[in-house]
Amino acid sequence: MTISPFAPARFPTLPPLAGFTMATAEAGVKYKGRTDLWVLRGQPGTQVAGVFTKNKCPGAPVDWSREALSAHTEGPRIVVVNSGTANVFAGQAGRDAVAETAKGAADVFGSDVGSIHLASTGVIGVALEASKLVDQFPNMTLDGDGWEAAARAIMTTDTHPKGATATAKIGNTTVTINGIAKGSGMIAPDMATMLAYVATDAKLSQNVLQDLLDADVGPTFNSITVDSDTSTSDTLLLLASGAAEHSEISDTSDAALTDFRRALHDVLFDLSQQIVKDGEGISKFVTIKVSGAVSDASAHKIGMSVANSPLVKTAIAGEDANWGRIVMAVGKAGEPADRDTLSIWIGPHVLAEGGQLATSYKEEYGASYMKQDEIVIRLDLGLGEGTATVYTCDLTHSYIDINADYRS
Amino acid sequence: MTISPFAPARFPTLPPLAGFTMATAEAGVKYKGRTDLWVLRGQPGTQVAGVFTKNKCPGAPVDWSREALSAHTEGPRIVVVNSGTANVFAGQAGRDAVAETAKGAADVFGSDVGSIHLASTGVIGVALEASKLVDQFPNMTLDGDGWEAAARAIMTTDTHPKGATATAKIGNTTVTINGIAKGSGMIAPDMATMLAYVATDAKLSQNVLQDLLDADVGPTFNSITVDSDTSTSDTLLLLASGAAEHSEISDTSDAALTDFRRALHDVLFDLSQQIVKDGEGISKFVTIKVSGAVSDASAHKIGMSVANSPLVKTAIAGEDANWGRIVMAVGKAGEPADRDTLSIWIGPHVLAEGGQLATSYKEEYGASYMKQDEIVIRLDLGLGEGTATVYTCDLTHSYIDINADYRS
Structure with a gap:
């Protein structure tokens, strides 16, 4: 596959992020000889905000993850993403696969099923074989480095992995925002696009996190289109581990958020631009x-x-x-x-x-x-x-x- | 250019239609070595109904023809259509070209400017050189035969000329409906598509004609799409010369229209199907x-x-x-x-x-x-x-x- 002429010269350096660990694996869902599974763990107390496709025929993983967003839990947050099948329009088999994957992840990574955020990307209409993912979980050693590997594992028709990073000051504390995304075709987000995961060590309440995300998705992900086709799987999650030293911010109008808001926009804008610049068949x-x-x-x-x-x-x-x-x-x-x-x-x-x-x-x-x-x-x-x-x-x-x- | 695999084996036989005469010419607007100008004359008393593009940036010929629809006149109705340029977004030069063409046609063909119906199709953004058309008018001898030549003269990226014909009984009188159309790309009609002209010798009042057209454009022209792009020039005219022997019908609910309604639908459906089946690049x-x-x-x-x-x-x-x-x-x-x-x-x-x-x-x-x-x-x-x-x-x-x- 020809790399997009607009691909960045190299994947940016995404530093390890306090409160998060991750790993990738070759589950063999569809592709051979490449990774297709990513697991991200956010330490207990991690807050999660998200936006999802407005397509009226969403995938089972989207239904699941919408509910998980409001699940209250003391355990760690676990994000599980596979490429190769989107597990969309796969009926009861698709719903069973989602439940089985969540249970497997909760067991192995020590959380509860309500704290598992799932996404699948690839062909529509084929159920995920959950056992392929669950069998890999015990072999996956989560650690802090691996954003580029993660970005590669979730690719489908993407010609290169997509990542972005920024830092911001909250009071006297410097926090970091890392993000990865995938997407190349079926891109006309009506909420978020395909899959994007943005994580920060900042200490923000869930409502602040969701407000910040909602405010910035319009001029970033919702302003790109490759082919006018709104995916059934669009998912954008924003996770905050709270591992940074500053005191928690729970009011969206807090002036201490000014620089963070700017940095978050930079990351979301950068990722959304990378997606459209890797649009299927792009020459301009x-x-x-x-x-x-x-x-x-x-x-x-x-x-x-x-x-x-x-x-x-x-x-x-x-x-x-x-x-x-x-x-x-x-x-x-x-x-x-x-x-x-x-x-x-x-x-x-x-x-x-x-x-x-x-x-x-x-x-x-x-x-x-x-x-x-x-x-x-x-x-x-x-x-x-x-x-x-x-x-x-x-x-x-x-x-x-x-x-x-x-x-x- | 490869002919669409869905092109009819031959152009249907469209009989001369009482009350109408026509001619084509090589005006050299853009194309060389082919006709690009069609003039149709409906005898005095001919009624005209029409629907036009809903595109908010219509061409000057569309603006003109919308007004001509309501113009009352005793003279003959003259339809002038050229291919090669759409005369859209051509500013004052485009409006001047429309007025000049109408005046030239009125002078030569013995009508008044308010009875001239104009349409242009081809490249957008280039003004029509009206003199190229006006110079041809004196050389054009209008007669009753020439529907296939007309369908050829108005083609742009069409791979074949498009025509359809049907007869209907109104009381004991058999009337004929002939139609021609052009269109291949920029087809997502939101009222009518590109250019289509349908003529009948039936004796129908203008309100009946417009009602019949409005009622049938939905399931025919407004139900086809090639590329989702709604043209700036869409024009569908329905002309009735009234040369047939039956008494005039001026009430749309008149039961005598039943068979005519069926025949009109057949012609409109046939033409609209020919357009989508000649969609740019079609293989299926x-x-x-x-x-x-x-x-x-x-x-x-x-x-x-x-x-x-x-x-x-x-x-x-x-x-x-x-x-x-x-x-x-x-x-x-x-x-x-x-x-x-x-x-x-x-x-x-x-x-x-x-x-x-x-x-x-x-x-x-x-x-x-x-x-x-x-x-x-x-x-x-x-x-x-x-x-x-x-x-x-x-x-x-x-x-x-x-x-x-x-x-x-």
Whole structure:
């Protein structure tokens, strides 16, 4: 598989995080000769926040993990993730597999089933063989180092492992945030995307953790799209071990959170960008900045309409500054728009304004600009103050290759 | 260009229609060595009904033709259609081109500008050079035969001309309905699709004509999608010359319309099917039948969510009966759905039921069925009485080829 041209040169250095240990294994769920199982342990007292797919046909692991989020326990929190099957639409066998995996993990890692957070990613419609995971648990020695190995174990069509890290000051204490994510196709998160796990040693109450996550998922994971297809497995968990020295923060409006908020955004943004930049078949990374819409929500919908248009995406793949298709995609969004107040830029060039091609625009500007790997399209609706930025990739032959025979 | 494997063996025989004459010409708007201009004349008294794109950034010809629909006139109705440029998002130059074309047509063909119905199809963002059309008008000799030539003149990425005809009894009089259409990409009609012209010699009032059209556009043109991209130019006109012998019908509930309604549906359905079966890059024609939804509207949205899913479409291209992606697309539609009451069939085979793969299903059933050219996917939501049927095609390498360099 060709590595995405937008892959980072190397996996970032994610330091061990106080309160967390982990391990990976080769469970052989589907793939051979690679790891496909990750277990993360958060020490007793670890708080967990999460957001999940809004797809109406979620996988059994999503149902389970939604409930686990509110489970109260004194034991450690255990996260178990496998790749190879998504264990979605697998009926009673899928639900049994989830229960069996949770029981196995609770027994081996010394917790209770209500504290087990599960996720599976891969083919839909095939039940997980839980015994393959459970059999591995006793062989897994959890320790503090292993974020890159974890990021590799949860990959499916990803061309590289994805990780990010940041530090923040809470009072005089420096805390760390580590995150890993996977995802490449079926990416149009409507809550969170595919699988992402972010952990910190900060000492935060569950409500603060959930508030911080909810506030930042909009401009990060919910603003990327590869193919408009919202996964049945999207899961984003944020775990806080509380191992850091500062006193617990239990009020989201606490000023001590300012720097942490910034660092959390950096990690979430970085991970979500890595996902879209590893979009199936990507040759161009595209940023779409919308302003002048009647509201931020309207701007987001218009941006997504452009980002998901097959005709816009194929034009970009063909290095064609096809403003006509952008106009079409703005107009089909179902949001207030006026052809005659709409302005469009590609990179530094005004492409269209006043309902027509800009008089200053020359085809050679577009032809030259579109050869770049990273394309910025800016739209101003000229109607109001609403803004949004969304991120996508082009639609290429490789997307067809990957998805016309992914199962085989 | 490869002809769609679903193209009819030959263009149907469309008889001359009393009250209508027409001609085509080579105006050289963009294409060389082929016709690109069609003029249709409906005798004085001809009634016209129409539906247009709901895209918020419509072309200048759409704006013009919307107004012309309500223009009252004693003169003949003149329809002027060109291919090569859509004259959309071309600002004042585009509006001027529309006015100039209408004036030229009115002068040459002996009508008034308010009776000229215009449409342009092709590249967006380039103004029509009206003089190219106007210069041809004096050379065009309108006569009664020429439907196939007309269907050819309005083609863009279409691989074959599209026409349909039917007859109906109104009282003791036999009337004829002829229709032509064009369209292949940017097809997700939200009212009508691209360009379609249907004409009859029946004697119907304008309100009856519009009622009949509005009633039938839902299950025909509004139920097809190639790529989810709603064109800025969608136009469907229905013209009635009134040359037939029966007395005028001015009440939509008149029982004498029963057979005409059936025949009109046959023509609209046939044309819309020809468009989706000539979808850009098509290798498989796909019918999606939805039942058991909470309402017909909900069933339609769910059907369209499946029909527009890039992952479903690429799986079909790969001859993969990938029920998991179908489940995903049902769940992402935003409509009421329940994984555990959802049933899915491909052709005669129950694929999934009760929230899992059907126990009777074998992979070889799907493998064998998916090799067919025409695929039927049936979904039952198990929630209510809502039904809908939508039509689409698969997503192939050819779609990328066509659209990554359509402008060049």
